[in-house]
Every structure is written in structure tokens, then in C-alpha cells.
Amino acid sequence: MITFRARSLLLLAIAAFASSASMRICDPLLPEFVQAFGVTEGSASWVISAFSIAYGSLQILYGPAGDRHGKYRVVAIVTTVCAVATLAAALAPTFTWLVIARTAVGASAAAIIPMSMAWIGDSVPYERRQTTLARLLTGQILGVIAGQILGGFFADTFGWRWCFAVLAAVFCTAAALLWRQLVGAPPVPLPDPVHRRTPLAGALAVLKSKRAQCILAIVFLEGMAVYGPFAFVPSYLHTQFHTPLTAAGLIAGTYGLGGLLYSLAVTRLLKRIGERGFALAGGVILGIGFLAYATAPGWAWALPAGALTGLGFYMLHNTLQTHATQMLPERRGTAVSIFVSAFFLGQSAGTAITGPLIGVTGFTAPFVAAALILPCAGLWLAAISSPRTSSPAPRPDHHDRNGQSKQVPA
Structure with missing residues (x-):
């Protein structure tokens, strides 16, 4: 059941x-x-x-x-x-x-x-x-x-x-x-003193954390380096190889297949290589995927490049998500919201930078830049990750039906 x-x-x-x-x-x-x-x-x-x-x-x-x-x-x-x-x-x-x-x-x-x-x-x-x-x-x-x-x-x-x-x-x-x-759940209890602080105080508490600063910087860099160049993949295929835009969009969609492959293999992979291995492998696979885009002799290369990019992104990003849930456990909702905002801002910055850069250098430079930046982001995350999947942080809370947290026995 x-x-x-x-x-x-x-x-x-x-x-x-x-x-x-x-x-x-x-x-x-x-x-x-x-x-x-x-x-x-x-x-x-x-x-x-x-x-x-x-x-x-x-x-x-x-x-x-x-x-x-x-x-x-x-x-x-x-x-x-x-x-x-x-x-x-x-x-x-x-x-x-x-x-x-x-x-x-x-x-x-x-x-x-x-x-x-x-x-x-x-x-x-x-x-x-x-x-x-x-x-x-x-x-x-x-x-x-x-x-x-x-x-x-x-x-x-x-x-x-x-x-x-x-x-x-x-x-x-x-x-x-x-x-x-949520039906039949007990009344929502009054928040504890840490939750009675103003939203600004909660956000400042997250931003003062050295660990949170690292996670937010990495996810901003990831969003910028992945989604800046990737947004222009259909245009790249259409311009370089005269691929119809509809077909170019479908080819870029192999990125999603890489993500599905990750979701199917995550349990087995995590046991084998651990959290640190996920961060390193995700960054390297992303680098290989974007390098394949940069050096592609024909549109067919974009098929494995898209799948590799999707697989590498979800290995790296899912590890970042896991860290985000532990940045500041007592203000977890605020911390995760800031994390998602940093990722979204990174995407916006990446698109804003990549468009003009393509106009000056062509498509190759942004892809090569992503291929260099993303392994570094993976290495940075691996450096602050546990070699295993456990955390020295206090054991997390369990939510009851109304969405509030309560401690549960091991």
C-alpha cells in the first residue's frame, strides 16, 4: 500500500x-x-x-x-x-x-x-x-x-x-x-520564533551563510553557462546546417531524453559514484556535450550532444538542488526560493550575454566557453560535497499533513 x-x-x-x-x-x-x-x-x-x-x-x-x-x-x-x-x-x-x-x-x-x-x-x-x-x-x-x-x-x-x-x-x-x-489535518501551529522574523531577515540569514553563497554562485554560473548557449541550439542548427526550424527544435529536444535517462539511473549511479562523483561527472559530461555542438560537422552530431547535455545537466543540477535543501534548514523554504531565483537569473544573464556574443564571434565561442566553464562548476561543487550521500547536518524534519514540519523517529 x-x-x-x-x-x-x-x-x-x-x-x-x-x-x-x-x-x-x-x-x-x-x-x-x-x-x-x-x-x-x-x-x-x-x-x-x-x-x-x-x-x-x-x-x-x-x-x-x-x-x-x-x-x-x-x-x-x-x-x-x-x-x-x-x-x-x-x-x-x-x-x-x-x-x-x-x-x-x-x-x-x-x-x-x-x-x-x-x-x-x-x-x-x-x-x-x-x-x-x-x-x-x-x-x-x-x-x-x-x-x-x-x-x-x-x-x-x-x-x-x-x-x-x-x-x-x-x-x-x-x-x-x-x-x-490536507483534509483532516490538525490546525497549523503557530510558527516558532525563527519563522516570526520578517521575510527580509530570513533572506539575509540565508545570504550570510558561506555555504549558501557557494551554492548560489554555482547555480547562477550553471544557469548562465547551460541555458545561455543552449537557447540558441535550434538557431545554430538552422544557420549552420540549414536544418528546418521544426526539426531543429526536435533535435534539441534530445536534451529531455538525457534527463529521463538520468531519472531512471540515478539510484544506481548514486550508490556507485556518490554525491561528489555526480558533481564532477555532471560538469564533465556537460563540457563534452557543448564541445560536441562546437565541433559538429553535421546536424546528426547534435543528437548525442543534446542527450549528453541533458544527462550532465541533471546530474549537476540535481546535486545542487540537494545542497539547496540543506543550505539553511530552519529557513528551508526561503533558501530554496532564493536558490531557484539565482538559477533563473543565471539563465536570463546567459541569454542576454550569448545573443550579442554570437553576433560578434559566431556560435562556436559560446559553446566552447560553456565547455570550459561547466566542468569548473562541477569541480567547485565536488569540492564542497560529501564523498558519500550522507550529511553531517542535523537530521531533517518530517512534514505532517498540513505542511508543517515535525521530528520523526529514525
Whole structure:
């Protein structure tokens, strides 16, 4: 029989699936919006930009709320809001309405993954945390893949409104099941003194930690070096090898296959090479993947390059996620929110730097730079990691049904 904790994790993975799908579902729908509302392609892209801006800028606000009121409860609330906002997008009578609805989805979906990570940090002992986070990661990866596939399918068949309607149904189902987990839970206890501090005090406590500073610097560097160049892979394939853009997007999608391979092999690999080995191997594999892009004699090389990049990224990033849940256990929600914000800012900085750099040097230089930077990031993380999967830190808390933490016996 499935345990309460396992069922709770499954529901968080479903919510993460919907959140990730909502992030990518509009990519293939832009021509539909142009035709439906009579706007330009540039204007239509605001459906994506509004979501991304809200998603990235509001992550940090949810950490203190999770620390104070319970991470699981916050996920249930925002998943409900996502269901309503996505349904509003499906019913949008004007383009402005659609952009506002997508902004609301991005603002609420921003909490799902960081608060789920923080809940896992409270509920799962450190030595099992990386494999548990990998299960949540599987929901994210499948969501990214499903979002692009569903968007393309509905664009060619039933239309964009039905696309949002189906996604709203997924959010609604996840929200209903999450709330069911909370039914009958005892009242939320008053927060302890550390949680009664202001959100700013909590954020400053995280930022003063030397270990947290290292983790945040590495994840910013990772986001910049991976997603800056990788965002231009389809353009690279189209420009260098005259690959149609649709095919170029599918080729770049082998990145997701690398992530799925990681989620299937994580338990076995972690036992074999440990946390430090994951950090080192992830950085090196990422370097090999980007070097393959830089030296590719034809588009076919991008297939294994994408898979290697995905595998290496999730080995490195999942190790960083595990460290993030232990940066400051007493302010875990705040710490994880800052971690996700640093990663998102790194992605934004990477894209902003890589675009102009390509205009000056071409595509090769950014790929080579990533191939040099990412192994260094892996080496840095390995230097502060345990050679095993255990942690000297205090044993983590377990969450009860209302999302608050309580100590459980070993």
C-alpha cells in the first residue's frame, strides 16, 4: 500500500508536471494567437514573456510563506490558482485577457517546484534526498516534453483554447488531490520564533551563510553557462546546417531524453559514484556535450550532444538542488526560493550575454566557453560535497499533513 509520504510526493510531481508543461505549452501556439487576435508575432510572444517574467520575479516571495504556513499547503493553494487562471486563458475573449491570465499562471506556478523541493528537504533524510528529488524532476522533465507536444498537437487539431482547457483540467485534478491530502489535518501551529522574523531577515540569514553563497554562485554560473548557449541550439542548427526550424527544435529536444535517462539511473549511479562523483561527472559530461555542438560537422552530431547535455545537466543540477535543501534548514523554504531565483537569473544573464556574443564571434565561442566553464562548476561543487550521500547536518524534519514540519523517529 502506498504510504502517505509517497502519495504526497506523487501529487507534488503531478503539480510539477503541470507547472513545467504550462511553461512550454505556448511555444508552438504563437501562430494561432497571431491568427486568432490579429496581433504581430512579436506581440504574440508576450504570452510567453509575461509568464516568464512573473514566474522568475515572484519565486523569492513564496519561501517565507512556505516557512510560515507550510510548504505543502502553499503548493495546494497556488495549484488551485493555476487551474482557475489557465481556464481563464482558455476562455480569453481578447489578447489582453490572455496575457493577464498567463501572467497569473506564471505568478502562481512559480511556487510549485521550489516549495516541493523544500517539502522534500523537510520530509526526507539527506542520504535519500537526491533520489527523491530525482522523482520530482521526472515530473518536471515530462512536463516540458508534454507541453511542447500538446501545444503542437492542439495547434494542428482542436485549437489553442482546448489546449488550455486540457491543461486546466490537469491543474484542477492535481489541486483537488493535494487538498485531499490536507483534509483532516490538525490546525497549523503557530510558527516558532525563527519563522516570526520578517521575510527580509530570513533572506539575509540565508545570504550570510558561506555555504549558501557557494551554492548560489554555482547555480547562477550553471544557469548562465547551460541555458545561455543552449537557447540558441535550434538557431545554430538552422544557420549552420540549414536544418528546418521544426526539426531543429526536435533535435534539441534530445536534451529531455538525457534527463529521463538520468531519472531512471540515478539510484544506481548514486550508490556507485556518490554525491561528489555526480558533481564532477555532471560538469564533465556537460563540457563534452557543448564541445560536441562546437565541433559538429553535421546536424546528426547534435543528437548525442543534446542527450549528453541533458544527462550532465541533471546530474549537476540535481546535486545542487540537494545542497539547496540543506543550505539553511530552519529557513528551508526561503533558501530554496532564493536558490531557484539565482538559477533563473543565471539563465536570463546567459541569454542576454550569448545573443550579442554570437553576433560578434559566431556560435562556436559560446559553446566552447560553456565547455570550459561547466566542468569548473562541477569541480567547485565536488569540492564542497560529501564523498558519500550522507550529511553531517542535523537530521531533517518530517512534514505532517498540513505542511508543517515535525521530528520523526529514525
